[in-house]
Amino acid sequence: MNSAKQFSKMFTAQIKMMFREKQVWFWNIFFPVILMVLFMIIFGGGSGDSFKATIAVVDSKPNATSTMLLEQLRQIPVLEFKEEQPVTKEAGNALVEKQDIDALIILPESEGANTMQLVVNKADEQGATTQAIAGILDQFIQQANWTVAGATPTFSLTKSSVSSGADDLNYADFLLTGMIGLSVAQGGLFGMVELVEMRRKGLMKRLRMTPANMGLYGLAGMVVRLMLGVIQIVILSLIGVFGFGANLHINVFSLVIAFFAGGLVFNAMGYLFSSFSKSMEAYMGMANIASMLMMFLSGVFFPLETLPTWLQPVTQMLPLTYFVDGMRDGLIYASGVASSSFWVGIGIMVLWGVVSFLVGSQVYKAKSIAATR
Structure with missing residues (x-):
């Protein structure tokens, strides 16, 4: 053969x-x-939906500062409120523990206070959504500081991406x-x-x-x-x-x-x-x-x-x-x-x-x- x-x-x-x-x-x-x-x-890879994060807000002692911050938070399109009205701290923590929300934001309790608190689940502490929310809030606070100071930012950042391949990659x-x-x-x-x-x-x-x-x-x-x-x-x-x-x-x-x-x-x-x-x-x-x-x-x-x-x-x-x-x-x-x-x-x-x-x-x-x- x-x-x-x-x-x-x-x-x-x-x-x-x-x-x-x-x-x-x-x-x-x-x-x-x-x-x-x-x-x-x-x-x-199989979804074309934009990024969304579900949050709840605690405003235990409403004041001018917390009201201003709450109104500005509602203007951020990627943040979805689990409850339309602010929740109690205990209820918010329970939502975080059950992972019903991605994060809980606690607003300042007085006009003189200058700290907002972010509460997340320990299991998601290093997750992409948590990191994204932290970045958004960091930028949000910087913008709020400029507004309170009555100053206009001189510099801004724009983002673009390039690839060694085609632009649609x-x-x-x-x-x-x-x-x-x-x-x-x-x-x-x-x-x-x-x-x-x-x-x-x-x-x-x-x-x-x-x-x-x-x-x-x-x-x-x-x-x-x-x-x-x-x-x-x-x-x-x-x-x-x-x-x-x-x-x-x-x-x-x-x-x-x-x-x-x-x-x-x-x-x-x-x-x-x-x-x-x-x-x-x-x-x-x-x-x-x-x-x-x-x-x-x-x-x-x-x-x-x-x-x-x-x-x-x-x-x-x-x-x-x-x-x-x-x-x-x-x-x-x-x-x-x-x-x-x-x-x-x-x-x-x-x-x-x-x-x-x-x-x-x-x-x-x-x-x-x-x-x-």
Whole structure:
């Protein structure tokens, strides 16, 4: 049987094996979709609503100062009052404790008092909504001070944003491309589990005793997993665009290069895990540890700059960091293959892939020699 025909039969056989294995479809298709949808919803990627915060106000001893501040608070459009009238401090604290409101504002009890108090739930103390309310009130107090002093501010601040990509890019695009990179990577990390089962059942030894070309067998499996990666990209992109309004600006050349480099690297890492594993449980354990570490340290969900400074050098050593960057380059930034940072990332990924494959091959070889003694 010639090589082309042998490869065709091996490819067809592995396609059938993939369709029969329900876990493959769950971990490579349904799980990434569920994870992406959850993160899109949690972080606002699927909502076009503007920011709103629900508050209540305590004005226990109404006076000219508290009345003036209350009227100005009602003019802030992002603040929604839970109760139209001021509440008691006890009632307000109860609302905060039950998380029925985002914050409670306590107004000054006399005209001479100069302090407003903000009460928030401890569970939300570091939350984005609490930080936003604190920032709004800080600006509000500064403006009130100018008004009382009868002075006009000399300077003001305007805000704009720029991107290395198109002007319509937003967080939904960032998250979508990160999830696509993570999904393809997990397809490789978890995709070699059948090698562990085949070796455990003695199928690998029997296959070596046949005229089958083991190199073609491995190549067929690699092509199947790359094909599954393409399916992942298409499905997640369609959900991101039509379900959450994501914007894609595709550069075909950088996308193809990054996809093939990443696909080969993470398949090589899966091959390395399989070489050390004597059972499916051991393999899944190693793959899960690697996946979880890289998931949160490679800029999938948040920019790397938000991580602690001491942790950022670690992120620069992980292959998923560069794979996610490459996928974002090909799907949203479209900066092309002329970027030197793109090729540096590809080089680091290739290094990971080569080392993983060589070490895995040596482990397999050593085990095969030991088995014949």
